[in-house]
Amino acid sequence: MRSLWDAAAAATFAGPLGQRVYTSRLLGSDHSLVLHGGGNTSVKIRQPTLFGDDEDVLYVKGSGWDLATIEPAGFAPVRLDRALRLATLDRLSDAQMVQELRAALIDPAAPTPSVETILHALLPYPFVDHTHADALLAITNTEDGFARAREIYGDTAVVVPYVMPGFDLARVVADRFPKDSTPETVGLVLLNHGFFSFGQTAREAYERMVELVTRAETYLKTRGAWALSPGGFCPATVARGELASLRREVSEVAGSPMILSTHSGPKELAFAQRDDLHEISQQGPVTPDHVIRTRRVAQVGRDVRRFKDGYEAYFRAHAGPSLQMLDPAPRVVLDPSLGLVTIGRTAADASIAFDVYSQTIDVVLRATALGGYRALPASDIFAVEYWDLEQAKLRRGGSAPVFTGEIALVTGAASGIGKACAEALQRRGAAVVGLDVNPRIRDLFGQRSDFLGLECDVSQPDTVDRALDAAVSAFGGLDMLVLNAGIFPASTRVDGLSLTEWRRVMDVNLDANMVLLRSAYPLLKRAPRYGRVVVIGSxxxxxxGPGAAAYSASKAAVNQLARVAALEWGGDGIRVNIVHPNAVFDTGIWTDDVLRSRAVNYGLSVEEYRRNNVLGVEVTSRDVAEMVAEMCGPVFSRTTAAQVPVDGGNERVI
Ligand SMILES: [Zn+2]
Incomplete structure (x- = not known):
């Protein structure tokens, strides 16, 4: 491991807390050390109180903060003497510990101190760093992990067998550290968990962490257990329907729709195709806190019921009488033709599960090369999975938005009504796939795990096919389809209409939607809460209107197509509804000039023209999008083939 310490960068962080922030970010930026909020750091600072006397304050990472992006406000300031005194107790429940640590804060608005706070307090150095380094996990998740750690570190680190993080671990360290540490000691090795390093300065603690990790890497390298093998072969593409079926079964077992993210790169395929997969994937996670993201073991193959039975048996074997079982669905599926499928309630959860399991693969392969991967016993993993504090992290999410775990595809999503629909569906918790001919669709919302923007001409059936493949690979299926893409050609009377122009309009506004409906049907049929389609009519x-023959005819035809689909697919529970917007001026077509010339045409001001409807209101893309989203939701659960105007009231329609 290379040190990332940069004296010039470090100098821009003032004072001990600034230095603490700087090296915490260095550790957090390395995914082989910590992932998604894992690890923690601290600094002890002597500072004056309001009364003029000095006190020692332990600034320790607050829960909910990530080391990679931590700020000074992410460190919870705990009175050191209070934290140290807690370590003298014989017993302390998790809930009591959290309460006592919160009561020891000098700032009641600070985040809740890390569960490792007492351990940080006990180590007699100003700066303390803690990571879950991959290299160490590969060495200690083996048959003789303890002996290997002793052999590697000798007097330089105190080796501690696995103890559940929190008060119990702090007590063990309080007992062992004074007895086992020597003048050479620079850190702690916690088996199946990670490293602690410490020092007088932020740099010293950080460089010692680098040294501890490097020694583990060197050990693996000298035993031929560092380099990872080349990738697996790529099987024939899996049919979209197969993945959507797997998602439906997983969602049924989970009790709510789930996102499935498929990763079929060489690394994932090679792992899923190993002969010893059944053995190495069923041992347990590389460190217990991963259980929250990946479950104890992966599902091998496609049999979700079998996984469920196994999970229930594991729960019965370890649970006390008052515990309530989590949903028994897998979070990781390994399949020789799919590779790695990670699962979550949201796209973000599925993405975190991928990061965690991707690291798991590396650790398992290295431990296997070292002589055999051995995880902790199931009882230790269960204790963390059903740990009060871990459960609290999950509960803190609050109630989920209505479309959580569901997937929507919106055509013409780069601007106007389509973009507003994508936003309205995202606000309600859906993962959204946006298609558009405009390449800006690809990063329409920046880097978000719940949006996949695909450049796609919907009038090209093979491009649509590829887009659906990408959508299902990213999220696992399709629940909602919003047919929005369309063109509005220049005004032409029927007697002057060219066949080429007519066909171009029919191609995009009608034929493309028929192809999309036809291709999406097998997916919508497998949607856990039944599929929904919303067509943007007119x-x-x-x-x-005069001069809009091709447009009007294409929209009338797609309207009729939608009504027939509603008749044919009602038996599958699929609802097809239509919204008829009018005079939505905040879209790309309506530039200020166009708007002005149209208003003049009618002898109106621009403002009057905008509100030229029965209610006298302006109609925006967002108004249309909110209707579209509601049509996909529970309010419309008993409605199909409805045609709802969003136009402020139009006398010709009324
Ligand atoms: Zn830890």
Whole structure:
């Protein structure tokens, strides 16, 4: 491991807390050390109180903060003497510990101190760093992990067998550290868990962490257990319907729709195709806190019921009488033709499960190369999975938005009504796939795990096919389809209409939607809460306008297509509804110039033209999008083939 210490960068962080922030970010930026909020750091600072006397304050990482992005406000300031005194107790429950640590804060608005706070307090050095380094996990998750750690570190680190993090671990360290440490000691090795390093300065503690990790890496290298093998072969593409079926079964077992993210790279395929997969994937996680993201073991193959039975048996074997079982669905599936599928309630959860399991693969392979991967016993993993404090982390999420775990595809999503629909569905918790001919669709919302933007001409069936493959690979299926993409050609009377222009409009506004409906049907049929389709029609369907023959005819035809789909697919529970917007001016077509010339045409001001409807209101993309989202939701659960105007009231339609 290379040190990332940069004297010039470090100098821009003032004081001991600034230095603490700097090296915490260095540790957090390395995913082989910590992942998604894992690890923690602290600094002890002597500072004056309001009364003029000095006190020692332990600034320790607050829960909910990530080392990679931590700020000074992410460190919870705990009175050191109070934290140290807690270590003298014989027993302390998790809930009591959290309460006592919160009561010891000098700032009641600070985040809750890390569960490792007492351990940080006990180590007699100003700076203390803690990581879950991959290299150490590969060495200690083996048959003789303890002996290997002793052999590698000798007097330089105190080796501590696995103890559940929190008060119990702090007590063990309080007992062992004074007895086992020597003048050479620079850190602690916690078996199946990670390293602690410490020092007089932020740099010293950080460089010692680098040294501890490097020694573990060197040990693996000298035993041929460092380099990872080349990738697996790529099987024939899996049919989209197969993945959607797997998602439906997982969602049924979970009791709510789930996101499935498929990773079929060479690394994932090679792992899923190993002969010893059944053995190495069923041992347990590389460190217990991963259980929250990955469950204790992965599901091998496609049999979700079998996984469920196994999970229930594991729960019965370890649970006390008052515990309530979590949902028994897998979070990781390994399959020789799919590779690695990670699962979560949200796209973000599925993505975190991927990061964690991707690291798991490396650790398991290295431990296997070292002589055999051995995880902790199931009882230790269960204790963390059903640990009060871990459960609290999950509960803190609050009630989930209505479309959590569901997937929506919106065409023409780069601007106007389509973009507003994508946003309205995201606000309600859906993962959204946006298609558009405009390449800006790819990073429409920046880097978000719940949005996949695909450049796609919907009038090209093979491009649509590839887009659906990408959507299902990213999220596992399709629950909602919003057919929005369309073109509005220049005004032409029927007697001057060219066949080429007519066909171009029909191609995009009608044929493309038929192809999309046809291709999406097998996925919508497998949606856990039944599929929903919303078609963006037009006021021109009930009230066509002169000069818009091709547009009006195409929208009337797609309207009829949607009504027939509603008839044919009702038996599958799929609802198809239509919204007819009119005069939505905040879209790309309506530039200020166009708006002005149209208003003049009618002898109106721009403002009057905008509100030229029965209610006298402006209609925005967002108004239309909110209707679209509601049509996908419970309010419309008993409604199909409805045609709802969003136009402020139009006399010709009424
Ligand atoms: Zn830890």
């Amino acid at each position: 006021k021109n369907v009930p009230a066509p």
